[in-house]
Amino acid sequence: MISQVFILSSKGDHLIYKDFRGEAGSNVVSIFYEKVTALTGDQPPVVMTHKDLHFVHIRQDGLYWVATTTADSSPFTVIEFLSRLTGLIKDYCGSLSEKSVQMNFALIYELLDEVVDYGYIQTTSSDVLKNFIQTEAVSSRPFSLFDLSNVGLFGAETQQSKVAPSSAATRPIQTSREQGGKSEIFVDVIERMSVVIGSNGVLMKADVEGEIRVKCYMPSCSEMRIGLNEEFTIGKSQLRGYGAAVRVDECSFHQAVRLDEFDSHRILRLCPSQGEQTVMQYQLTDDLPSAPPFRLFPTIERDSGGRLLMYLKLRCDLSPKSSAINVSATIPVPKGSVSLSQELSSPDQSSELQPQSRAVVWQIPRFPGGTQLSALFKLEVTGLSSASMLEVGPVGLSFELPKFTATGLQIRFLRLSPIQPGPSQRWVRYVTHSDSYTVRI
Numbered sequence: 315m316i317s318q319v320f321i322l323s324s325k326g327d328h329l330i331y332k333d334f335r336g337e338a339g340s341n342v343v344s345i346f347y348e349k350v351t352a353l354t355g356d357q358p359p360v361v362m363t364h365k366d367l368h369f370v371h372i373r374q375d376g377l378y379w380v381a382t383t384t385a386d387s388s389p390f391t392v393i394e395f396l397s398r399l400t401g402l403i404k405d406y407c408g409s410l411s412e413k414s415v416q417m418n419f420a421l422i423y424e425l426l427d428e429v430v431d432y433g434y435i436q437t438t439s440s441d442v443l444k445n446f447i448q449t450e451a452v453s454s455r456p457f458s459l460f461d462l463s464n465v466g467l468f469g470a471e472t473q474q475s476k477v478a479p480s481s482a483a484t485r486p487i488q489t490s491r492e493q494g495g496k497s498e499i500f501v502d503v504i505e506r507m508s509v510v511i512g513s514n515g516v517l518m519k520a521d522v523e524g525e526i527r528v529k530c531y532m533p534s535c536s537e538m539r540i541g542l543n544e545e546f547t548i549g550k551s552q553l554r555g556y557g558a559a560v561r562v563d564e565c566s567f568h569q570a571v572r573l574d575e576f577d578s579h580r581i582l583r584l585c586p587s588q589g590e591q592t593v594m595q596y597q598l599t600d601d602l603p604s605a606p607p608f609r610l611f612p613t614i615e616r617d618s619g620g621r622l623l624m625y626l627k628l629r630c631d632l633s634p635k636s637s638a639i640n641v642s643a644t645i646p647v648p649k650g651s652v653s654l655s656q657e658l659s660s661p662d663q664s665s666e667l668q669p670q671s672r673a674v675v676w677q678i679p680r681f682p683g684g685t686q687l688s689a690l691f692k693l694e695v696t697g698l699s700s701a702s703m704l705e706v707g708p709v710g711l712s713f714e715l716p717k718f719t720a721t722g723l724q725i726r727f728l729r730l731s732p733i734q735p736g737p738s739q740r741w742v743r744y745v746t747h748s749d750s751y752t753v754r755i
Contacts, residue, residue, distance in 0.1 A: 315385045315433040316392065317367075319399075319426060321415060322347060322378040329377070329415045332426045334433045337384050338367055346371070346380055361389045372396050375410040383433075398438040399429065405440050405589035407451050421449040440589040497738040499586065500529045501540065501728055505720050506749035509606055513754045520602040522720045523749070524562075526594040530586040532730070532738070540593070541726035542580040548596075560603070560722045562596040580726075596721075603722050605631050607638065607715060607746075610753040614706050622648065622693040622703065626676070632683030632718065641678040641713040648672075648705040650696035657690040665689065681713075707755030715746040 317337045321330040326347040331340065346369050350358050362369045370392040371380040379396045404410045406425060407418045415422065428446050429438060437443065505524035512518050526540070543560045550561070567573065568584070571593050575581040584593060611627040624645065630638055647667070654667035654674060665676045676689055695702065725742045 315387055316381050316383055316395070316430055316435070317433060318342065318380075318382045319430070320380050321422075322380065323412045324376045324378075326351070327412075329412065330419060330422055330426075332423065332430075334430055338382060342367060342369075342382055346382075347378075350378070360393065370396070372400070374400050377410065377412065377415065395435055395438070401590060402429070402438050402440060402443070406447070408453055417452040421447070421451055424449050439587070441587040444588060498531045498741065499538070499728070499730070499739075500531075500741045500743065501725060502527045502529070503719055503723055503725065503742075503744045505723075505746045507607075507720055507746060508750045509602075509748075509752065510750075511606065511610070511753045515609065517602070517606060520600060520606070522598040522602070524596050524598075524719070524721060524723065525592050526582075526725075527590060527592050528584075528586050529590040530588050532586070532588070536585060537731045538584055538586050539575075539727075539729045539731070540582040540584075541728075542582070543722070543724050543726065544580055546580050546723065560724075561601075562598045562721060562723075565594065565596040567595075568593045596723075598721055602720060604720070606751075607632055607718075607720075608711055608713070608751070608753075610643075610709055610711075612707070612709070612753075612755050614703060614755060616698065616703065617692075620698060622651075622695050622698055622706075624674070624691040624693070624706065625688070626691070626709075627686060627688045628678075628681075629686040630681045630683050632715070634682070634684040636683040636715070636718055638681040638683075638713045638715050639679065641681045641711070643676040643678075644671075644710045644712075645674045645676070645691075646672060646705065646707060647674055647693055648695050648698065648702035650698070650702070651693050652696060653694040655692045659688045663687065663689070665691065667693070707753075709753045709755065711751040711753065712748045713751070714748075717744050718746050719744050720746050 317333070317335045319330070319332045319334070320328065320343055322343065323329060328343055331343060333340070342364075345364050346362070349362050349364065349369070350371075353359075360370060360372065366384055368383050368387075368389075369380060370383070370389055371378055372393060373379070379400055381392050381396055383392065400410060402425060403415075403422055406421060407414045424447055425443065428443055429436060503524065503526055505522055508519065508521040508523075509517070510519040528538070546560045548562055548565050567582070568591060570584050570591075572583040575583060582593060607630065609629045609631060611629070613625040615623050617623050626643070626645070628643065632638065649672060651667060651669065651672065654665070656665050658665065662680070663676065663678050665674060667674055674691055674693070678687060681687065728740050728742060730738075730740070
């Protein structure tokens with residue numbers, strides 16, 4: 315049973331406040347923010363208590379999503395409700411940000427009125443709520459399919475060799491055709507890599523977690539069929555097909571997915587609801603079907619002037635047709651580092667010394683496959699010694715790989731039935747993120 319729900323900005327500004335039962339005063343918002351900001355560390359506890367009131371919160375897209383309760387409610391139930399609420403508001407508003415919440419406050423209050431009744435959760439299904447929600451979302455930016463200004467996170471070639479912009483699936487599900495709404499469906503294959511490479515260049519750990527996410531803007535779609543690689547296998551079972559195997563260790567499916575054709579033809583069948591849902595999750599442990607996307611060759615030494623020299627060569631082992639974007643290398647440096655000078659191999663790169671985190675951050679906006687970049691960092695370190703030089707590393711990499719999956723999972727086809735009347739678009743997009751990519755020095 316929920317007493318209140320409120321949304322705060324990262325600075326504590328009140329964006330949304332809804333009191334369902336009148337059991338606590340409005341000052342609970344200030345009490346919560348004071349408790350959160352008074353704690354040390356980046357991860358405050360999810361559940362906090364003040365007298366007889368329990369605060370349960372999650373943080374997403376820079377916003378605090380908070381629910382309060384005075385009863386002995388299950389915290390996991392409240393956390394699940396908040397997670398579904400963020401997904402629901404994202405479906406209806408198009409995106410989650412402080413600006414979109416402020417512009418769509420009337421819509422969010424209408425959603426809360428339908429989702430929770432006197433503290434009791436009723437539904438979080440967008441299919442059920444679309445029959446009751448009348449307020450249309452206000453988009454902060456008009457959507458245009460041909461606006462390619464912010465392509466980067468996702469890119470996918472269609473039959474017409476067009477690319478779906480990354481903002482294409484961030485519009486409200488109730489956008490009318492007069493506002494630019496189109497009959498579209500997006501299938502995203504998203505993977506996250508966790509890699510550890512030893513100082514001798516040997517791959518020590520390689521884990522991949524992935525998911526297939528569907529976002530549907532179809533007004534009516536009775537069934538969707540998603541075909542995966544015919545060689546897709548789960549576990550170390552017998553290989554399928556005649557091509558290179560695409561293997562994962564574990565796999566789970568959304569409850570709405572029908573698997574009657576999965577074992578024989580690797581086809582997922584479901585009736586997608588409007589909005590976003592994850593239809594499949596999978597995991598691959600201690601294995602990569604191909605070489606890691608990046609290799610680092612570091613040289614750490616001390617020059618005659620007493621400065622610390624770090625010469626780094628970073629090689630991208632993707633195919634020449636692929637590129638990594640938003641590449642960032644974080645190199646921990648010794649305590650007492652006061653200034654930095656650098657020599658970078660291309661003008662689009664940048665670097666800075668962050669004294670608070672004691673690290674040098676090397677940023678590369680775009681890194682083509684099959685190429686190598688280098689950087690020479692010269693650090694002035696107070697009291698530099700052989701022991702302090704051991705404080706350098708390990709190097710952490712973060713990046714995005716558009717149109718690439720580490721496991722090799724691909725979508726063979728995407729079919730809708732019945733055939734949709736009028737023009738419709740189907741987009742399949744791939745991206746791999748770095749969850750944790752560490753190179754020891």
